[in-house]
Amino acid sequence: MVRAHKEEVLSVEGLEVVYKTERGPVRAVRGVDLSVREGEILGLVGESGCGKSATLLSIMGLLPPTGRIVAGKIRVGGVDVMALSKKELRSLRGNTVAMVFQDPMSSLNPAHKIGAQMREALEVHGQPYSKDILVRLLQEVGIPSPETVLGYYPHQLSGGMQQRVMIAIALSCRPRLILADEPTTALDVTIEAQILDLLRQINRERGTAIVLVTHNLAVASQFCDRIAVMYAGQIVEEGNVNEVLSNPLHPYTQGLIGCIPRFQKGVPLTPIPGQVADLSEDFVGCAFYPRCRKRDASCATSPQELVHTGTRRVRCHRYGYVEYTETVAGQDWGNE
Amino acid sequence: MSLKSNGQPRVPLVQTVGLKRYFHSKPGILARALAGEKERTVKAVDGVDLFVHEGETLGLVGESGCGKSTLGRVIVGLYPPTAGEVFYEGRPGTGGQMIFQNPYASLNPRHTVRQILGVALEKRGVPLENREEESIRLLERVGLAAHHLDQYPRQFSGGQRQRIGIARALAMRPRFIVADEPVSALDVSVQAQILNLLEGLQEETGVSFLLISHDLGVVHHMSHRVAVMYLGRIAETGPTESLFENPAHPYTRALLSAIPRLGKTRSGRIRLEGSVPSAVDPPPGCRFQTRCRHRKDICAAVDPPAVELRGDPGHVVWCHLHT
Numbered sequence: 327m328v329r330a331h332k333e334e335v336l337s338v339e340g341l342e343v344v345y346k347t348e349r350g351p352v353r354a355v356r357g358v359d360l361s362v363r364e365g366e367i368l369g370l371v372g373e374s375g376c377g378k379s380a381t382l383l384s385i386m387g388l389l390p391p392t393g394r395i396v397a398g399k400i401r402v403g404g405v406d407v408m409a410l411s412k413k414e415l416r417s418l419r420g421n422t423v424a425m426v427f428q429d430p431m432s433s434l435n436p437a438h439k440i441g442a443q444m445r446e447a448l449e450v451h452g453q454p455y456s457k458d459i460l461v462r463l464l465q466e467v468g469i470p471s472p473e474t475v476l477g478y479y480p481h482q483l484s485g486g487m488q489q490r491v492m493i494a495i496a497l498s499c500r501p502r503l504i505l506a507d508e509p510t511t512a513l514d515v516t517i518e519a520q521i522l523d524l525l526r527q528i529n530r531e532r533g534t535a536i537v538l539v540t541h542n543l544a545v546a547s548q549f550c551d552r553i554a555v556m557y558a559g560q561i562v563e564e565g566n567v568n569e570v571l572s573n574p575l576h577p578y579t580q581g582l583i584g585c586i587p588r589f590q591k592g593v594p595l596t597p598i599p600g601q602v603a604d605l606s607e608d609f610v611g612c613a614f615y616p617r618c619r620k621r622d623a624s625c626a627t628s629p630q631e632l633v634h635t636g637t638r639r640v641r642c643h644r645y646g647y648v649e650y651t652e653t654v655a656g657q658d659w660g661n662e
Numbered sequence: 663m664s665l666k667s668n669g670q671p672r673v674p675l676v677q678t679v680g681l682k683r684y685f686h687s688k689p690g691i692l693a694r695a696l697a698g699e700k701e702r703t704v705k706a707v708d709g710v711d712l713f714v715h716e717g718e719t720l721g722l723v724g725e726s727g728c729g730k731s732t733l734g735r736v737i738v739g740l741y742p743p744t745a746g747e748v749f750y751e752g753r754p755g756t757g758g759q760m761i762f763q764n765p766y767a768s769l770n771p772r773h774t775v776r777q778i779l780g781v782a783l784e785k786r787g788v789p790l791e792n793r794e795e796e797s798i799r800l801l802e803r804v805g806l807a808a809h810h811l812d813q814y815p816r817q818f819s820g821g822q823r824q825r826i827g828i829a830r831a832l833a834m835r836p837r838f839i840v841a842d843e844p845v846s847a848l849d850v851s852v853q854a855q856i857l858n859l860l861e862g863l864q865e866e867t868g869v870s871f872l873l874i875s876h877d878l879g880v881v882h883h884m885s886h887r888v889a890v891m892y893l894g895r896i897a898e899t900g901p902t903e904s905l906f907e908n909p910a911h912p913y914t915r916a917l918l919s920a921i922p923r924l925g926k927t928r929s930g931r932i933r934l935e936g937s938v939p940s941a942v943d944p945p946p947g948c949r950f951q952t953r954c955r956h957r958k959d960i961c962a963a964v965d966p967p968a969v970e971l972r973g974d975p976g977h978v979v980w981c982h983l984h985t
Binding site (some may be wrong): 340374411484487515516517519541544571582583585591594597598599602617 | 766819850852876881920931
């Protein structure tokens, strides 16, 4: 697309989300800022409990009853999501922003035929829903013999085909933004590749912006333009995907990359010691400090700001100050 | 890893010959009468020959439903085979220990670590008075400590639970372990810890692994040899480097080209159309023929024979293109 200025379709500022649990409040998202422009694919990457899904659900207004946005602003297509009524929110979902979930089988109603479910989605959003339109939508996502598939129940389709149906439904109202939460995690690699190709094609042809939540750095590296790495409810590093992965600045990003087998013989894995941070705890300093190989004494006590450096954002106070490759000697890393 | 020593073929630690495992599902009387459902036979494993040498890791890859977990379970004796045979230490019979994917489900939630390990140690015949000492030794070996002995599985993180699962397997002093997706349920940062632990155990004790995984990166990293499974059969097997660099089976080629790799743009990907057919009624001849772009008439008519690639010892492919 040749457009000088691409409009911002999503902006998140200072988002904070708290879940109520039996063990007390869990601060799942702790001040997330994001911006996604038309035609862009942003990857939200991190391990379980880093807040990536909670961020996505907040944007859709789909947090479970136990979850609450306690601070921040979310704008989708320039509209303040949090100021919308339920009805307005429902209209925003689908028309401006649509979501694709991890498990298509549990997102589709097993008792209704594919055609009926698609028709319902279109009807709710006041769109025409003739059979020809449904057939065309299924064709667009690469489903063979769409007329037949309209009469199928979800269980008659493979996981990959179910996910294609979900994407067809998501596309039915021509959203400007697709939020995809681990859309290929439940699928085999060959099918995963097909689904990612399909999403990329939609992005290229229609300029639909995509936010992809994934735990898989390799998937992000091949699919996204930009990635934001999250840890303990915060973005710790953000930038162009190739820059971040070829020259990671945050010790956590560096650690994640060291954990992934690289298809090269004899390259050992260097695990990150310890466990993912517990979000029911509060951190004064850096949340990654207990596992960091590059920490110093002040990391435990000084709050970390997300600092802009060129095209990158990094949340590590040692970045830029200290010779960054040194490690602290004599530490006992233990195992967990 | 050389497959021969002193010019003599080594006897594999574990071997399967023509191994089959079918599952029969018999629908209830109502389903038969009203819905006309028939008895079905799922051919999960349908004629598999493979071997694992001492001190070796054989990676077993394939997509969901290809029969790789069933194969692993038959080899350790959790399921009896429908046909064919398993040889363990050169004699007919099964053996070895198992590490499961889901450490949450494979540990008894009402048992402490002491009890979990105690059951295995008792089975091995370790006298009661030595079990605590032995349990502590096992815990320390997997990176846990004595103070974990009286805790319950729920008190541990996913990675720690998998360590308990590994300690339980080690309690039997096995020479062979089937590790079925041992890291799939774990976070990336914890995966690497467990993989390094398994590698260390092998270096130390010479234990052999059958590593079942859908993650080709993990398999490449851990395995000396790799077997690719498709719809109940082995499609290709060979030394890791040779198989990854020179895949010979059209399915292996498609599978490898689909892997997302860090920092590599996906180029020359072989698109695989459709999805895996049902193991209830697998296609005749080559199992892959319905999706293969190189299909010839013979592929649907005749089971492809095993062919060893020229100049590539141990690299065997079951494909008519190579006959």
